[in-house]
Amino acid sequence: MQSLNEKTWEKFDVFGEAGFLRIASTNSSIDSIRLKEGKEKTVPYITRSDAGNGITRFVSKDNYEDGSNDAGCITVGLDTQTAFYQPHKFVTGQNIQVVTGDLLNEDSAHFYVTILKNQMEAKFNWGGNGATLGRMKRLEAMLPTTASGKPDYDYMADFMRQKRKVMQTKYSVYVEKRIDDLGTAVDIPALNEKEWKPVSITAVFKLVRGREGNMAMLKDGDIPLISAKNANNGLKGFVNTPKKTITGHCITLNNDGDGGAGLAYYQPADMALDTHVTALIPNDTMSEWSMIFIAKCVSELHGFFGHGLSISNKRAEKIKIMLPVNDAGKPDFGYMEQYVKNMLLKKYKQYAAFLDAKKDMAQA
Amino acid sequence: MILRDDGNSNIKCEDFLRQNAAEVQLKGATVGMMNPPYSQGTKVDSTQYELSFVEHLLDSLTEGARAAVIVPQSSMTGKTKDEQAFKVNIMKHHTLEGVITCNTDTFYGVGTNPVIAVFTAHEPHPNDKLCKFIDFRDDGYEVRAHIGLVEGDSAKDKRQHLLDVWNGSVEAPSKFCVESTVKPEDEWLHSFYYFNDEIPTDADFEKAIGDYLTFEFSMVMQNREYLFERGDKDAESE
Numbered sequence: 019m020q021s022l023n024e025k026t027w028e029k030f031d032v033f034g035e036a037g038f039l040r041i042a043s044t045n046s047s048i049d050s051i052r053l054k055e056g057k058e059k060t061v062p063y064i065t066r067s068d069a070g071n072g073i074t075r076f077v078s079k080d081n082y083e084d085g086s087n088d089a090g091c092i093t094v095g096l097d098t099q100t101a102f103y104q105p106h107k108f109v110t111g112q113n114i115q116v117v118t119g120d121l122l123n124e125d126s127a128h129f130y131v132t133i134l135k136n137q138m139e140a141k142f143n144w145g146g147n148g149a150t151l152g153r154m155k156r157l158e159a160m161l162p163t164t165a166s167g168k169p170d171y172d173y174m175a176d177f178m179r180q181k182r183k184v185m186q187t188k189y190s191v192y193v194e195k196r197i198d199d200l201g202t203a204v205d206i207p208a209l210n211e212k213e214w215k216p217v218s219i220t221a222v223f224k225l226v227r228g229r230e231g232n233m234a235m236l237k238d239g240d241i242p243l244i245s246a247k248n249a250n251n252g253l254k255g256f257v258n259t260p261k262k263t264i265t266g267h268c269i270t271l272n273n274d275g276d277g278g279a280g281l282a283y284y285q286p287a288d289m290a291l292d293t294h295v296t297a298l299i300p301n302d303t304m305s306e307w308s309m310i311f312i313a314k315c316v317s318e319l320h321g322f323f324g325h326g327l328s329i330s331n332k333r334a335e336k337i338k339i340m341l342p343v344n345d346a347g348k349p350d351f352g353y354m355e356q357y358v359k360n361m362l363l364k365k366y367k368q369y370a371a372f373l374d375a376k377k378d379m380a381q382a
Numbered sequence: 383m384i385l386r387d388d389g390n391s392n393i394k395c396e397d398f399l400r401q402n403a404a405e406v407q408l409k410g411a412t413v414g415m416m417n418p419p420y421s422q423g424t425k426v427d428s429t430q431y432e433l434s435f436v437e438h439l440l441d442s443l444t445e446g447a448r449a450a451v452i453v454p455q456s457s458m459t460g461k462t463k464d465e466q467a468f469k470v471n472i473m474k475h476h477t478l479e480g481v482i483t484c485n486t487d488t489f490y491g492v493g494t495n496p497v498i499a500v501f502t503a504h505e506p507h508p509n510d511k512l513c514k515f516i517d518f519r520d521d522g523y524e525v526r527a528h529i530g531l532v533e534g535d536s537a538k539d540k541r542q543h544l545l546d547v548w549n550g551s552v553e554a555p556s557k558f559c560v561e562s563t564v565k566p567e568d569e570w571l572h573s574f575y576y577f578n579d580e581i582p583t584d585a586d587f588e589k590a591i592g593d594y595l596t597f598e599f600s601m602v603m604q605n606r607e608y609l610f611e612r613g614d615k616d617a618e619s620e
Contacts (some may be wrong), residue, residue, distance in 0.1 A: 029579065136580070145494070
């Protein structure tokens with residue numbers, strides 16, 4: 019396939035009579051307080067948010083009564099200049115535009131999303147200069163062309179299909195290796211069949227406070243910067259030359275802030291650590307899987323601590339967590355390890371099966 | 383001069399809009415500068431729109447005088463009918479030279495995206511005039527925590543570059559400066575005339591598809607595979 023630079027690119031209208039896509043206001047535009055609560059929350063509720071493909075949460079199908087949008091289109095957020103492909107029927111909040119087109123499919127859509135964002139981010143901004151319908155309709159974009167000077171729709175779709183294939187293959191290879199490493203699932207007692215006992219954190223871990231106070235001044239690099247976040251395993255970014263590098267293969271515990279106080283994550287790699295986070299370094303050898311299990315048990319502290327009651331060193335030393343124990347009353351690390359291994363196997367296989375099913379569908 | 387009241391001060395505490403433009407004109411001002419009150423205009427009192435102040439200022443200057451005003455970008459968009467009317471009127475009597483989009487932190491602490499519009503007074507705007515629209519959001523000033531807006535190392539060079547481009551001694555890419563003829567109903571902003579002619583890179587596309595696969599993966603991990611089972615199937619839901 020030709021690379022992007024080898025193609026000839028020209029300027030085209032995106033929307034309007036000469037355009038290849040259509041844009042209109044959303045059909046639903048449901049204010050979040052007017053959303054109907056129902057039993058099964060399966061319908062994506064799209065807003066202008068930039069995270070999670072624009073999905074703020076899932077809502078009930080009852081909301082279709084107030085209008086809905088069909089699958090296979092692109093949502094555009096006014097003011098936030100977000101653009102996402104939506105694979106499923108959905109409802110939206112206010113100020114969402116919906117882009118449709120005859121040539122829009124799961125592959126080409128991602129090409130268009132990039133093209134749209136490229137223009138929108140360059141032209142629009144928050145504060146009265148957002149992606150309104152009027153402004154969007156004037157939008158022009160550079161597109162790769164065929165020999166006859168028309169937009170090369172096939173190329174755009176093929177290009178994205180290939181990109182996706184490469185990335186999915188990369189992931190499949192990774193998953194296969196992980197599944198090999200994990201071995202086969204072993205039957206173990208359920209969580210509630212085990213005996214649980216309180217264990218003092220300091221009995222198992224050494225506590226080390228983070229040292230990066232002025233995170234804004236750190237330069238971009240390759241070392242993960244872990245801060246007191248409530249999502250994404252605490253990963254804030256990648257930096258260079260931290261004050262102190264904490265050796266990976268440990269648990270990090272958020273002391274306060276960002277709604278994440280008390281949450282704990284397993285950290286596989288060496289990292290820079292925010293002052294609002296404490297690293298729990300195992301006293302004895304401990305497997306990655308046991309630590310993933312324990313991190314979840316530590317995270318039960320979430321909600322108890324917060325602004326006003328942060329996890330100071332003094333408090334941390336007194337914290338006890340519930341852990342499954344063996345017949346001798348000691349933490350049962352073997353059980354925890356196998357439990358996590360079983361769960362990982364299940365989840366890895368779930369995604370592998372999803373990819374396989376998709377492949378079959380494409381061939382059918 | 384004000385404190386000593388020695389009579390040399392021309393600073394006055396009065397309602398500008400009530401001053402007769404023709405009388406102010408007699409003072410012979412060749413330069414006008416203004417930071418009018420923001421967001422006071424309403425349907426009921428359209429004289430409080432920023433553009434109303436701007437028009438009055440232009441009317442009050444001598445023929446060929448220059449005026450620079452700093453206003454919110456929404457004034458240049460001119461959403462309301464009244465603002466549209468002001469824009470038509472301004473162009474009928476005065477010339478728009480160009481508009482410079484400022485750093486969004488210029489008034490750090492208040493959420494305003496200001497622009498500087500430059501006019502020549504009492505010369506009707508020629509239809510074929512090329513105005514300069516400049517994106518000067520990156521002006522080299524940075525916000526420092528607890529301190530506010532601070533001049534960065536590059537600010538002086540950037541200011542000089544702006545002047546060079548404005549004076550036409552240096553060519554700039556369209557990302558920085560677009561020259562265009564102007565109609566009253568246009569949005570008088572760089573972003574309106576600008577078109578991003580840069581071709582997206584492999585990395586751009588990789589990010590787009592990577593984000594989507596991350597989303598797909600995270601949804602499958604939350605047991606929401608159904609999202610990707612070809613959406614049209616969902617039509618049979620009820």
